[in-house]
Amino acid sequence: xxxxxxxxxxxxxxxxxxxxxxxxxxxxxxxxxxxxxxxxxxxxxxxxxxxxxxxxxxxxxxxxxxxxxxxxxxxxxxxxxxxxxxxxxxxxxxxxxxxxxxxxxxxxxxxxxxxxxxxxxxxxxxxxxxxxxxxxxxxxxxxxxxxxxxxxxxxxxxxxxxxxxxxxxxxxxxxxxxxxxxxxxxxxxxxxxxxxxxxxxxxxxxxxxxxxxxxxxxxxxxxxxxxxxxxxxxxxxxxxxxxxxxxxxxxxxxxxxxxxxxxxxxxxxxxxxxxxxxxxxxxxxxxxxxxxxxxxxxxxxxxxxxxxxxxxxxxxxx
Amino acid sequence: xxxxxxxxxxxxxxxxxxxxxxxxxxxxxxxxxxxxxxxxxxxxxxxxxxxxxxxxxxxxxxxxxxxxxxxxxxxxxxxxxxxxxxxxxxxxxxxxxxxxxxxxxxxxxxxxxxxxxxxxxxxxxxxxxxxxxxxxxxxxxxxxxxxxxxxxxxxxxxxxxxxxxxxxxxxxxxxxxxxxxxxxxxxxxxxxxxxxxxxxxxxxxxxxxxxxxxxxxxxxxxxxxxxxxxxxxxxxxxxxxxxxxxxxxxxxxxxxxxxxxxxxxxxxxxxxxxxxxxxxxxxxxxxxxxxxxxxxxxxxxxxxxxxxxxxxxxxxxxxxxxxxxxxxxxxxxxxxxxxxxxxxxxxxxxxxxxxxxxxxxxxxxxxxxxxxxxxxxxxxxxxxxxxxxxxxxxxxxxxxxxxxxxxxxxxxxxxxxxxxxxxxxxxxxxxxxxxxxxxxxxxxxxxxxxxx
Ligand SMILES: Nc1nc2c(ncn2[C@@H]2O[C@H](COP(=O)(O)OP(=O)(O)O)[C@@H](O)[C@H]2O)c(=O)[nH]1
Ligand SMILES: [Mg+2]
Numbered sequence: 001x002x003x004x005x006x007x008x009x010x011x012x013x014x015x016x017x018x019x020x021x022x023x024x025x026x027x028x029x030x031x032x033x034x035x036x037x038x039x040x041x042x043x044x045x046x047x048x049x050x051x052x053x054x055x056x057x058x059x060x061x062x063x064x065x066x067x068x069x070x071x072x073x074x075x076x077x078x079x080x081x082x083x084x085x086x087x088x089x090x091x092x093x094x095x096x097x098x099x100x101x102x103x104x105x106x107x108x109x110x111x112x113x114x115x116x117x118x119x120x121x122x123x124x125x126x127x128x129x130x131x132x133x134x135x136x137x138x139x140x141x142x143x144x145x146x147x148x149x150x151x152x153x154x155x156x157x158x159x160x161x162x163x164x165x166x167x168x169x170x171x172x173x174x175x176x177x178x179x180x181x182x183x184x185x186x187x188x189x190x191x192x193x194x195x196x197x198x199x200x201x202x203x204x205x206x207x208x209x210x211x212x213x214x215x216x217x218x219x220x221x222x223x224x225x226x227x228x229x230x231x232x233x234x235x236x237x238x239x240x241x242x243x244x245x246x247x248x249x250x251x252x253x254x255x256x257x258x259x260x261x262x263x264x265x266x267x268x269x270x271x272x273x274x275x276x277x278x279x280x281x282x283x284x285x286x287x288x289x290x291x292x293x294x295x296x297x298x299x300x301x302x303x304x305x306x307x308x309x310x311x312x313x314x315x316x317x318x
Numbered sequence: 319x320x321x322x323x324x325x326x327x328x329x330x331x332x333x334x335x336x337x338x339x340x341x342x343x344x345x346x347x348x349x350x351x352x353x354x355x356x357x358x359x360x361x362x363x364x365x366x367x368x369x370x371x372x373x374x375x376x377x378x379x380x381x382x383x384x385x386x387x388x389x390x391x392x393x394x395x396x397x398x399x400x401x402x403x404x405x406x407x408x409x410x411x412x413x414x415x416x417x418x419x420x421x422x423x424x425x426x427x428x429x430x431x432x433x434x435x436x437x438x439x440x441x442x443x444x445x446x447x448x449x450x451x452x453x454x455x456x457x458x459x460x461x462x463x464x465x466x467x468x469x470x471x472x473x474x475x476x477x478x479x480x481x482x483x484x485x486x487x488x489x490x491x492x493x494x495x496x497x498x499x500x501x502x503x504x505x506x507x508x509x510x511x512x513x514x515x516x517x518x519x520x521x522x523x524x525x526x527x528x529x530x531x532x533x534x535x536x537x538x539x540x541x542x543x544x545x546x547x548x549x550x551x552x553x554x555x556x557x558x559x560x561x562x563x564x565x566x567x568x569x570x571x572x573x574x575x576x577x578x579x580x581x582x583x584x585x586x587x588x589x590x591x592x593x594x595x596x597x598x599x600x601x602x603x604x605x606x607x608x609x610x611x612x613x614x615x616x617x618x619x620x621x622x623x624x625x626x627x628x629x630x631x632x633x634x635x636x637x638x639x640x641x642x643x644x645x646x647x648x649x650x651x652x653x654x655x656x657x658x659x660x661x662x663x664x665x666x667x668x669x670x671x672x673x674x675x676x677x678x679x680x681x682x683x684x685x686x687x688x689x690x691x692x693x694x695x696x697x698x699x700x701x702x703x704x705x706x707x708x709x710x711x712x713x714x715x716x717x718x719x720x721x722x723x724x725x726x727x728x729x730x731x732x733x734x735x736x737x738x739x740x741x742x743x744x745x746x747x748x749x750x751x752x753x754x755x756x757x758x759x760x761x762x763x764x765x766x767x768x769x770x
Pocket of ligand 1: 271
């Protein structure tokens with residue numbers, strides 16, 4: 001018996017449905033472009049219903065309804081007037097739309113201004129890939145011949161400090177830390193002071209994962225920002241929101257809240273080595289104008305790439 | 319955008335008045351809204367399509383009821399269908415007839431396996447078991463260290479062992495050693511925390527399979543993040559194909575994700591969602607209740623947890639008495655009003671309670687109002703009522719000007735505040751009387767609260 005809002009009911013066993021679903025899912029795994037060809041080759045003419053099917057394709061990449069609708073609305077208009085001739089033209093148009101959204105940002109590459117250390121704060125929900133991305137980022141800067149200091153301000157999660165320390169060893173980067181449970185702002189203070197004294201090029205700050213709905217934890221980020229500002233004027237120069245590519249529409253909410261509290265300036269999209277497309281960043285960029293800076297494509301030190309909007313859009317279709 | 323799915327459905331059915339049955343045509347707009355709501359909640363679009371087909375099949379041909387509006391009627395069909403899809407409450411583990419029972423944790427990177435392993439050990443401990451933890455994640459930096467800290471925090475046993483090379487042979491050795499350790503130390507459940515892995519990582523999926531062969535686990539739990547989007551079907555399906563999962567744990571449910579992945583995962587694996595993770599503390603593990611998450615997916619609030627919470631904290635008989643009094647309007651005295659305030663206080667903050675109500679229908683707007691409620695105001699109200707004599711509390715009409723002055727002085731408030739309270743109280747009585755009328759009661763009857 002199942003209790004529902006409307007009373008109780010007997011569970012129905014429907015094994016056949018599970019079977020049906022399995023079948024549906026194996027179909028999902030065909031690549032997007034294959035399906036796109038399917039869709040478009042149904043009839044010679046591309047019409048409204050073709051575009052409706054395209055909707056499903058964009059949604060399955062986690063673009064969300066609003067963004068998908070916006071992208072398709074323009075094409076729908078053209079299709080109504082039979083202005084789109086063939087598949088390749090249709091594809092090109094969709095890609096151009098997505099590309100336009102992704103590149104309409106306040107993007108600027110992470111650059112170092114001379115003198116003071118460039119402070120990069122890394123934030124995000126639990127398990128998104130912050131610490132790993134920091135390790136990879138440290139490697140990127142190190143290979144450019146820069147000096148880097150890591151700040152272990154995740155004092156909350158079990159063994160988070162040790163995890164960052166291992167990345168420090170892997171990349172030949174020193175880690176400034178405190179004891180587990182210590183004050184994140186205090187260790188940030190220490191890290192920025194040493195960095196200033198030593199003339200370090202970059203300080204990358206690891207923070208504890210937190211859900212954007214936890215007000216007190218979001219306030220903690222605000223406090224950390226103020227601390228950084230006090231020691232290094234203009235810091236943090238970059239606040240990167242790390243987002244797991246498997247994230248669905250909640251990613252938008254994450255981006256909104258973290259931007260509000262921590263002043264996010266860019267996104268690191270991780271775990272793109274899986275099957276998830278990470279399309280929610282299109283929705284985020286569309287609404288908040290936040291650029292995607294880097295993508296994570298694995299767990300090794302070299303698995304971080306600068307974001308390339310063109311490649312990303314292509315990847316949505318194959 | 320679908321906080322008001324209920325409203326949208328009401329609107330969709332505006333023109334339906336007078337029609338006797340639901341037809342494909344007259345529910346089309348409603349189906350569109352439901353589809354939207356499900357997609358925005360991250361339910362996989364194939365799953366949505368299927369659900370919509372089934373919901374439509376059930377709805378079409380139904381007579382339009384008089385007790386419920388057509389919108390509510392459709393919501394009920396949707397709800398029922400989703401609850402059926404999600405299956406029964408299933409916070410149960412299968413135990414081996416010959417201990418140790420082995421629980422194998424599986425999932426993608428960052429889904430919450432290690433924390434969940436700790437929570438599960440804690441839950442088992444509280445249930446009188448003796449769990450042993452082991453981490454065979456020899457790959458992620460400090461992963462094994464993390465589980466050790468967790469085990470210490472909850473005072474659970476852990477088998478540490480040693481890692482030479484980080485490879486599958488080491489993983490298998492650790493697993494074997496841990497099982498032996500469980501037997502030797504009289505632990506009846508072995509929880510095996512594994513490295514996060516991608517479902518398309520063949521080498522690591524093979525490793526998972528050999529772990530399964532080696533340990534012959536009673537439970538293989540797929541730990542999945544509640545924030546997962548459309549891809550949930552792909553990973554869940556692949557893990558299930560390779561391992562034949564026995565259950566699912568949905569983590570990070572303390573956030574504001576709609577949790578549509580629950581439906582997707584349940585559909586492709588056919589396996590029950592056994593637990594949900596609702597926080598970073600080790601006791602933040604709860605049994606899964608399909609009816610609750612359905613409310614959440616549809617954006618209709620967590621009515622049932624409200625009721626459960628109310629039930630466990632409120633003196634039931636008293637609540638019943640108050641409700642009866644309130645609904646008839648007569649005899650709802652200031653004394654009762656104070657009782658009610660105290661009950662509310664016992665349940666937690668007003669905001670947290672109202673937050674659990676659905677933001678639709680009768681409750682619409684309450685959430686916004688709750689944000690504005692000043693809890694200290696409740697204290698002042700109680701202080702005012704405390705300063706009244708017993709006679710005054712039961713005969714509010716006797717409270718004249720001089721009594722008001724005395725009450726204000728006694729409670730450290732102003733006469734104006736006392737006046738305000740009395741005015742509000744009078745309004746409340748009137749409102750309750752209104753609610754006691756049959757039409758309102760009939761509408762509420764459509765939403766049966768079990769056990770209330
Ligand atoms: N496959 C893959 N795994 C990743 C990537 N980035 C991080 N991870 C894994 O995701 C998990 C969580 O990462 P971690 O850095 O601890 O997340 P944090 O909690 O945000 O600091 C770990 O198992 C990482 O190895 C990536 O780009 N690809
Ligand atoms: Mg971390």
